[in-house]
Amino acid sequence: MASVTHACAVGELLSAYLDGELSRDELDTVVSHLDTCLDCIAEFHELRQARTMLRTLPRLEVPDRALPDIHYGAELSAYLDGELPTGEQPVVFAHMALCDRCRNELYELDAARTAVRSLPRLEALLERRHVDQNVVPLRPKRRSWVAASVAAAVVVAVVSFAGNEPQGPVVDLEVFSVQHGARLSVQSPASMFDAELTAADVSNP
Amino acid sequence: MAEELVPDWEDVARRYGRKIYNYAYRLTGNPDDSADLVQEVLLRVRKGLERYTPGSFEGWLWRITRNVFLDDVRKRKRRPTVPLCDDDRGVGNPSPSPDEVLSSVRLSEDVQAALLKLPIDFRECVVLCDVVGLTYDEISDAVDIPVGTVRSRIHRGRKMLRDMLTWPL
Known part of the structure; x- marks a missing residue:
């Protein structure tokens, strides 16, 4: 198929226009010319097709x-x-x-x-060193938390027991103290003793 | 301005080997010749890197590539046993490699055949622009012609291709 042929001098600039290779003045000239010249518009489209075909040729692998x-x-x-x-x-x-x-x-x-x-992380090393040196003992915190829980439970039991309709304690205090005292003994013998004492005081007013 | 990092030989082979091969194939239409050209270019690059002074590396590389190609053209003119496809001989029958068979849609075969019919000067500029992806300045540097000539050759080359091919508009 024959391409568009015409005499416009601007036609020579159309490939460079497509490639973004025009100077500012040339660009202005081409843009304003394309507003009016149908032949150049047709040629521009043909050149663009040719360029696209070339640029989409498969890229071959090197043997x-x-x-x-x-x-x-x-x-x-x-x-x-x-x-x-x-x-x-x-x-x-x-x-x-x-x-x-x-x-x-x-x-x-x-x-x-x-x-x-696989190298150990620095934070882990620091933590271990603290434990070794007993700088921050963690156990007392837990012990005090458990003791507080037992105390709260005992208070609830006492309130229930002191109700107007004594149908027996809501909580079996003996079982309660044995269970929780046993658990406390793991953490703190002293706390277990305190808890048993409190339970005994409550069950024998 | 940042100092240019000069790649080593393996770098050049990895980064540019495929581009050089595609450049050669689109100019010659022959996979064996193209592979030979890549080898020869890399050999010259390896030797030349010792003396290379930082500047425009791509310009330097493509000048070498072009020289290798032109040397090959001259040799063939002296011993014209295998056509270089500057005319109709051999067009469309370039004994394709497996990769090419996979990717050889009809359209690309037609475009390749049309490329091989372009005069070598036009073909070279069009391939450097549209296959290799160089700017007009880089082509001017590699081919050692003024930018205006690059512009003209690319334009006329594309127009000739358009004349040779029938595409739906």
Whole structure:
């Protein structure tokens, strides 16, 4: 098919216009000309089609024999961490299937990375040191919390027991004290003793 | 201004090998010749890197590529056993590689055949612009012609391609 042919001098600028390669003055000239010249508009569309066809030609892979002895040593860490540009990741992956040298280097890098990543975290070390030196004893806090819970339960039991219709205690205080005293004994013998004493006082007014 | 980082040889092969191959294939239409050209370019780059002084690396690389291509053209003219497809001989029958078979839709075959019919000067500028992706300035640097000539060759090359191909409008 023959392209549009006409005598406009501006026609010569249309490819450069498509490629963004015009000077400011030339750009103004072409833009204003395209407002009025139907021939140039038609030519512009034809050139754009030709350019699109060229730019969408398939990009061919290079045959292996053309690229001998290429290795990816410098990129392997980034490959391991998934930090290569999107297009390069599959290229390195494909290369790895064929190249013993790069594959072995990748295994070594992976081992080194695993070793570094397995190092204990600094916060954990600091915490352990605190425990060893009894700088921040954690147990008293829990003990006082449990003792407070028992005391609260006893108060509830006493209130229930002192009600107008004595149909027996809502809570079996003996069982209660044994159960909770036993649990407390794990944490604090002193608290267990206090709890038993309180329960006995309540059951024998 | 940041100092230019000069890539090593393997870097060049990885980053530019495919571009050089596509440039060569679109100019010659022959996968074997194109692979040979890539090898020769990389060999010259390897030797030349020792003497390369930082400047426009891409311009330097494409000048080498072009010189290799032109050397090959000259050799073939002396021993014209295999046509370089500057005319109709061999067009459309470039013994495709498996990759090409997969991607050889009818349209790209037609475009490739039409490209091979362009005069070499026009073909070269069009390929450097639309296949390799160089700017007009970079093409001017690589081919050693004024930017105005680059502009004119690309324009006329595309128009000739448009004349050779029939596309639905």
